[in-house]
Amino acid sequence: EPEVTQTPSHQVTQMGQEVILRCVPISNHLYFYWYRQILGQKVEFLVSFYNNEISEKSEIFDDQFSVERPDGSNFTLKIRSTKLEDSAMYFCASNLDGNTEAFFGQGTRLTVV
Amino acid sequence: KNEVEQSPQNLTAQEGEFITINCSYSVGISALHWLQQHPGGGIVSLFMLSSGKKKHGRLIATINIQEKHSSLHITASHPRDSAVYICAAHGSARQLTFGSGTQLTVLP
Numbered sequence: 001e002p003e004v005t006q007t008p009s010h011q012v013t014q015m016g017q018e019v020i021l022r023c024v025p026i027s028n029h030l031y032f033y034w035y036r037q038i039l040g041q042k043v044e045f046l047v048s049f050y051n052n053e054i055s056e057k058s059e060i061f062d063d064q065f066s067v068e069r070p071d072g073s074n075f076t077l078k079i080r081s082t083k084l085e086d087s088a089m090y091f092c093a094s095n096l097d098g099n100t101e102a103f104f105g106q107g108t109r110l111t112v113v
Numbered sequence: 114k115n116e117v118e119q120s121p122q123n124l125t126a127q128e129g130e131f132i133t134i135n136c137s138y139s140v141g142i143s144a145l146h147w148l149q150q151h152p153g154g155g156i157v158s159l160f161m162l163s164s165g166k167k168k169h170g171r172l173i174a175t176i177n178i179q180e181k182h183s184s185l186h187i188t189a190s191h192p193r194d195s196a197v198y199i200c201a202a203h204g205s206a207r208q209l210t211f212g213s214g215t216q217l218t219v220l221p
Contacts, residue, residue: 031207043156043199043211056206089154098207099143106155 002026006092006105013082013112021077021108023092031055032075033093033102034067043091049075050098082112115140117202119212126219132187134215136200137180144203145183147174149196150214156199159185190219 005024013019025032034046048055049067066078075094079086092105116139126132136145144163150156160167160174162183167174171190176183187194195218201209 033208035209035211037154042213043201043209045208045210048206048208056208058208091156095207099203101158101161102146102209103158104148104156106153109154 002103004092004094004103004105006090006108008108009106010109011111013110015084015112016081019079019082019110021079021090021092021110023075023077023105024073025075025092025094026103027073029094029096029103031095031098032067032069034077035091035093036060036088037091037107038085038088046077046090048098055098079110082110084112086110087112115142115202115204115210117200117210117212119200119215121215122213123216124218126190126217128191128219128221130190130219132190132194132217132219134185134198134200134217136183136185136212138183138202138210139181140202140204141178141181142202142204145176146201146203146209147172147183147185148199148201150199151196159198161203187217190217192219192221195219 007022032049037043047057047061089107091107093102095102147159171188173186197214199214201211
């Protein structure tokens with residue numbers, strides 16, 4: 001069964017460092033998303049991506065964040081200068097046309113120290 | 114902005130019990146998702162529905178569009194059903210707005 005894969009599963013980084021979280025969406029899906037979940041809180045939307053550009057973004061997704069689809073399979077989230085409050089589980093998701101069922105990766109747990 | 118509320122926040126049941134988790138939302142939606150999150154953190158999609166009812170094994174999801182309310186039912190609950198169950202609303206924008214989740218614990 002096709003699945004969304006995320007790497008790494010866990011990343012620890014020093015405050016101020018750049019991190020790149022990687023995702024491989026399901027191959028025929030066209031819409032890609034990043035969500036995050038701070039420990040004990042709701043899952044929150046960060047950004048959606050379609051046709052090689054950002055479709056929508058939340059107020060959380062400020063200039064410190066960027067997304068890219070560097071090739072035909074990977075979808076990345078970069079945080080330029082990590083802060084302690086960026087510590088969270090980051091989920092990648094994809095769906096076929098934006099209005100169909102979304103499939104989630106297993107998440108990357110980012111810990112900023 | 115859509116507000117998605119779930120109840121209860123925590124639910125403990127004995128194995129075999131019938132379980133209901135409720136979800137309400139404030140703004141009209143195109144679809145509602147029910148998701149399951151296990152202790153490791155991964156999220157699995159259970160249902161996506163825009164009207165009526167869907168059934169998969171022991172899980173049943175219903176939605177009432179007029180009342181802006183959905184329920185997830187688990188029949189003959191089992192300890193392996195223990196997880197966090199999350200509803201998420203799919204509005205006019207393509208992203209999901211999530212509820213805070215219901216922590217379900219089923220005791221043997």
